[in-house]
Amino acid sequence: MSSFSSLEIGKRGLLAQRLGLDVTSNNIANVNTPGYARRQAVLTETTPQKIMAGFIGTGVLVENIRSYREEFFDREIRKNMYQQAGYELDETVFQRIESIISEPSDMGLNEAVNNFFNAFEQVSVNPEDVAGRQYLLDTAQTMVDRFHTISGRLTDLKNEVKSKFSQDVEKANQLIKDIADLNQKVYSTYSLPGGDAQTYIDQRELKLEELSQIAGISVTQSDLGSVNVFINGKNIINQDTYYTLKLNEQTSPLTGTTIQLEAVDPQGNSQFVFPPGGELASLAKHFNTTLNEMSSGFSIMKNLNDYADAIVTNVNLEMNSGYGLDDTTAPPPGRDFFDASGLTAATINISTDVANPRDIPLSSAPGEPGNGNIALNIAGMTATQNFISDYVDLIGKIGQMGKDASNGKNTTKLVADQLSNQRESVIGVNLDEEAVNLIKFQKAFEASSRVVNLANDILGTIINLGK
Structure with missing residues (x-):
């Protein structure tokens, strides 16, 4: 294996560790970014080289940038x-x-x-x-x-x-x-x-x-x-x-x-x-x-309209057979208390038939103004009707x-x-973990730099031998 090979291995190490530092730095920068899934530089050994004694490694490269996005969560x-x-x-x-x-x-x-x-x-x-x-x-x-x-x-x-x-x-x-x-x-x-x-x-x-x-x-x-x-x-x-x-x-x-x-x-x-x-x-x-x-x-x-309809219908039905204060002869005048056309909550209204209070048919018989049977019947509806x-x-x-x-x-x-907590434990950025990664990639980068420097020194020595 030549000194040039060592130089290439060192270069690959520098590039890979530098990319690892970049990925880690990006994770730290996006620690508070909504939706961000942390990344990891996936390192892999490059194809080994055959030598007389067998095979020897040729360095490292970044195979891909892995995201911890989790589809299940x-x-x-x-x-x-x-x-x-x-x-x-x-x-x-x-x-x-x-x-x-x-x-x-x-x-x-x-x-x-x-x-x-x-x-x-x-x-x-x-x-x-x-x-x-x-x-x-x-x-x-x-x-x-x-x-x-x-x-x-x-x-x-x-x-x-x-x-x-x-x-x-x-x-x-x-x-x-x-x-x-x-x-x-x-x-x-x-x-x-x-x-x-x-x-x-x-x-x-x-x-x-x-x-x-x-x-x-x-x-x-x-x-x-x-x-x-x-x-x-x-x-x-x-x-x-x-x-x-x-x-x-x-x-x-x-x-x-x-x-x-x-x-x-x-x-x-x-x-x-x-x-x-x-x-x-x-x-x-x-x-x-x-x-x-x-x-x-x-x-x-619908329930509210049914409620209004029930009150209008039942009260009118009872009053249709009643007499007002001034009604002295049969048959009853058939007055409505409520407007018969207003059978909903929005349209319920008092009938003009009873605009004069004297005309409200509260008596069950003509000429008996003191007879309040119709009024009693209507008051009793609270006990006899379900509305x-x-x-x-x-x-x-x-x-x-x-x-x-x-x-x-x-x-x-x-x-x-x-x-959310479970997903965050998978995709979220852990600052302590990223701090460790920074140190790891930094040390590896420094070591790769020393490999490059050493290979350069060896090459220089070899070149000087030929002078």
């Missing part, structure tokens, strides 16, 4: 993130609903309804008292106003849900484009000899996690570092080709107005996609069901659903913390 974290995002949004919506209905409190609908029916019991004691009749109208108006307020605020919430859905779609489209662009960069870099695409892969993983929170995606690895992205089985990103998402709003006499997620390919062809989780799935659920008065599922709006207890049950169900969402959020957050 990435996949589980993305899945947990969209579950957590869905629970968080559910919790927010139910908290808003609880705030709107304000139960139990003096400002709640239940209090107003109870006061309304109690007013019938009070006026039944002295039906000829016009002031008592006016109080009945006042409590009725308070109840009507509560229905209107709750309905209006729930409608506002529904519009906010739709707006959030639209914003999430816009954000998802930008993320989809970014991921497709990064796919192309990864693919192009992998195609180059010695190409290192890990920086792009780290950036892409952050985008994938954001997209998963929104749309509940799944991801598969493709050739040369690219990924395919799916929403409930629909391939929306294939290398650098991608679909565009859009909000599709439809109105039907059977289901009312609903929103769905639509995916449009580069040729303009579209189809519906149904995220298995994430914010979009939760938003669609609340717009199409929870806040949709025509939903066949659990709907606070009040049904509303109380509804309040309890909303509270329980909010609690379930909160529990789900807390559970998935706990899992998220565990997964």
Whole structure:
């Protein structure tokens, strides 16, 4: 083996240890960079040289720069993130609903309804008292106003849900484009000899996690570092080709107005996609069901409308057979207490039939103004009808659903913390470990320098021998 071989071995050692120092320095520099996976210079022995006595090594080279990116943890974290995002949004919506209905409190609908029916019991004691009749109208108006307020605020919430859905779609489209662009960069870099695409892969993983929170995606690895992205089985990103998402709003006499997620390919062809989780799935659920008065599922709006309908229908039915203070002959005038066309929380109103308190039909017989049987019958509805207890049950169900969402959020957050810690133990930068690596590569670099210097001295001596 010649002195030139020693010089080459020393040079290779210098280059390899210098690259090891660079990789270690880069790890330290990115210790606080979100999504960064630590790197390692993988050293390998170069092909040995055959000599008379056998084989002798020829040095070292950096075979590749290894990244500690761990697909298992990435996949589980993305899945947990969209579950957590869905629970968080559910919790927010139910908290808003609880705030709107304000139960139990003096400002709640239940209090107003109870006061309304109690007013019938009070006026039944002295039906000829016009002031008592006016109080009945006042409590009725308070109840009507509560229905209107709750309905209006729930409608506002529904519009906010739709707006959030639209914003999430816009954000998802930008993320989809970014991921497709990064796919192309990864693919192009992998195609180059010695190409290192890990920086792009780290950036892409952050985008994938954001997209998963929104749309509940799944991801598969493709050739040369690219990924395919799916929403409930629909391939929306294939290398650098991608679909565009859009909000599709439809109105039907059977289901009312609903929103769905639509995916449009580069040729303009579209189809519906149904995220298995994430914010979009939760938003669609609340717009199409929870806040949709025509939903066949659990709907606070439908239950509220049914409550208003039951009060209007039952009170009117009873009063249609009653008589006011000045009604002295049969048959009864058939007055409505509530406008018969207002059978929802948004449209319930007091009828013009009873604009004059004297006309409220509280007596069961003509010419008997002191007869308060109709008033007593209506007051007794709180014991004989189910609509009040049904509303109380509804309040309890909303509270329980909010609690379930909160529990789900807390559970998935706990899992998220565990997964994040486990992944960080694999891909995270350990400054103590990197400090040791710095010393290791520095010492190896210094030793390689001495090899180069020694080989140079030997060559100089040999050259001088020839003079």
